[in-house]
Amino acid sequence: MKDFLRKKGIRLGVIVLAAVIISVASARALNGAAGFLGNAVGVVRTPVHQAVAAAADWLEGIYGYLYTFDQLKAENESLKKQLAEARQQVRDAADALEENIRLRELLKFAEKHTDLTMVSSKIISWNSSNWSSTFTLSRGSDDGIALGNSVITEYGALVGQVTELGSTWATVSTVIDVDTNVGALVGDDGAAAMVVGNFALMQQGAVKLTYLAEGAQMFLGDAVLTSGMGGAFPQGLDIGTVTSIQSEAGGQIEYGIVTPSWDSSMLVQVYVVTDFDVVE
Amino acid sequence: MLWDLINMDKLRRGLIYAVYMLLVLLLQNAVFSRIVIFGTKAMLVPAAVVAVGMFEGGVWGAVFGLFTGLLCDKTFGATPLFTALFPVIGFFSGVLSRYFVNKRFFAYLFVSMAAFVLTALCQLFPLLVFMGQDAAALFKTALLQVLISLPLAAPLYFPCRAVGTHRRR
Numbered sequence: 001m002k003d004f005l006r007k008k009g010i011r012l013g014v015i016v017l018a019a020v021i022i023s024v025a026s027a028r029a030l031n032g033a034a035g036f037l038g039n040a041v042g043v044v045r046t047p048v049h050q051a052v053a054a055a056a057d058w059l060e061g062i063y064g065y066l067y068t069f070d071q072l073k074a075e076n077e078s079l080k081k082q083l084a085e086a087r088q089q090v091r092d093a094a095d096a097l098e099e100n101i102r103l104r105e106l107l108k109f110a111e112k113h114t115d116l117t118m119v120s121s122k123i124i125s126w127n128s129s130n131w132s133s134t135f136t137l138s139r140g141s142d143d144g145i146a147l148g149n150s151v152i153t154e155y156g157a158l159v160g161q162v163t164e165l166g167s168t169w170a171t172v173s174t175v176i177d178v179d180t181n182v183g184a185l186v187g188d189d190g191a192a193a194m195v196v197g198n199f200a201l202m203q204q205g206a207v208k209l210t211y212l213a214e215g216a217q218m219f220l221g222d223a224v225l226t227s228g229m230g231g232a233f234p235q236g237l238d239i240g241t242v243t244s245i246q247s248e249a250g251g252q253i254e255y256g257i258v259t260p261s262w263d264s265s266m267l268v269q270v271y272v273v274t275d276f277d278v279v280e
Numbered sequence: 281m282l283w284d285l286i287n288m289d290k291l292r293r294g295l296i297y298a299v300y301m302l303l304v305l306l307l308q309n310a311v312f313s314r315i316v317i318f319g320t321k322a323m324l325v326p327a328a329v330v331a332v333g334m335f336e337g338g339v340w341g342a343v344f345g346l347f348t349g350l351l352c353d354k355t356f357g358a359t360p361l362f363t364a365l366f367p368v369i370g371f372f373s374g375v376l377s378r379y380f381v382n383k384r385f386f387a388y389l390f391v392s393m394a395a396f397v398l399t400a401l402c403q404l405f406p407l408l409v410f411m412g413q414d415a416a417a418l419f420k421t422a423l424l425q426v427l428i429s430l431p432l433a434a435p436l437y438f439p440c441r442a443v444g445t446h447r448r449r
Contacts, residue, residue, distance in 0.1 A: 129403075
């Protein structure tokens with residue numbers, strides 16, 4: 001050991017001292033720029049450092065993933081729930097907007113017909129039978145609805161009449177049903193006529209206009225309104241428009257085909273008229 | 281003691297057919313009331329009554345038909361038509377499968393078609409006779425109702441066959 005230090009130590013010390021002196025001198029001379037050796041070391045060191053840093057990052061990522069997995073999962077669930085709630089709110093808002101539009105239209109109609117008392121109701125389902133045209137409402141006698149009440153849209157178009165009633169539901173036969181018999185006023189003159197259900201026309205979503213008062217005439221596009229006679233329906237409700245004029249009994253009798261103002265595929269909410277002034 | 285008097289097999293089958301009936305009525309009211317093909321909706325319920333009658337016999341078919349008819353009239357019939365008609369369909373399906381036809385799928389389709397025709401004729405009868413509606417339109421709707429209902433009624437056969445086959449083992 002002593003021999004080794006004596007032989008090599010002095011040389012080693014000299015070499016280290018020389019290296020330090022060279023290094024300090026070159027650093028001063030290059031004024032901060034890397035010298036050949038420093039550069040070479042840097043060139044070799046950089047990718048190694050990068051690889052180590054990448055490996056460290058990767059390990060840190062795995063550690064972080066393991067450590068925060070449950071937290072992220074919970075956060076994800078929470079965000080999913082928030083998203084679902086937000087979507088529901090958007091849907092509710094869209095429904096509310098549509099309902100708002102309907103109610104605004106109803107308000108305009110109600111301002112014109114102050115005698116009508118109405119209850120709004122949603123349509124739960126349409127009848128699956130081919131032999132009648134009926135649907136079920138979400139409200140019944142508990143809400144003041146009675147048998148025979150008229151059912152209208154927000155625009156005041158006659159949809160039908162309550163024909164079956166429960167405490168929380170009501171069945172409505174539409175105006176195109178085969179059982180329909182409504183007194184009507186046709187055109188600008190207000191000629192009296194009857195709107196009568198017809199099976200073949202019901203399949204096409206229309207209803208028959210017949211028994212037109214003697215001497216009166218109907219024209220295509222004529223508006224057909226309820227006459228209010230008999231007290232079953234309020235006066236002036238829109239039944240529909242005359243879309244075709246036909247004749248029967250060898251051309252002796254003329255009748256009209258009335259297409260209602262509402263579209264069954266678009267009906268969502270309707271209004272049940274629970275009270276109105278009867279026309280004498 | 282009371283428990284011993286109850287036939288568990290019959291009770292189990294009764295419950296299965298009650299669930300089957302509710303599912304068929306749900307299908308009829310919630311799904312097929314919205315599907316309109318050539319302006320006509322399918323009427324599947326008679327086929328369910330036929331299937332039960334064929335695999336369980338006339339008495340079970342009639343009882344199943346009675347309850348199904350009652351519920352049908354309460355949900356979409358304005359008259360007691362189905363309450364009267366479906367027990368008859370259920371009973372005669374059982375009689376037919378016992379003496380005249382086998383219980384295979386095509387026999388079921390054949391008896392179902394007869395049940396559909398009978399149902400459609402009973403539905404159009406009051407409109408034709410008492411209300412004087414156009415016969416051509418009525419028969420066209422009846423024909424379409426039968427033709428549309430028949431292929432859609434095919435799946436109703438298999439649950440009854442499964443229950444019936446399990447019982448015979």
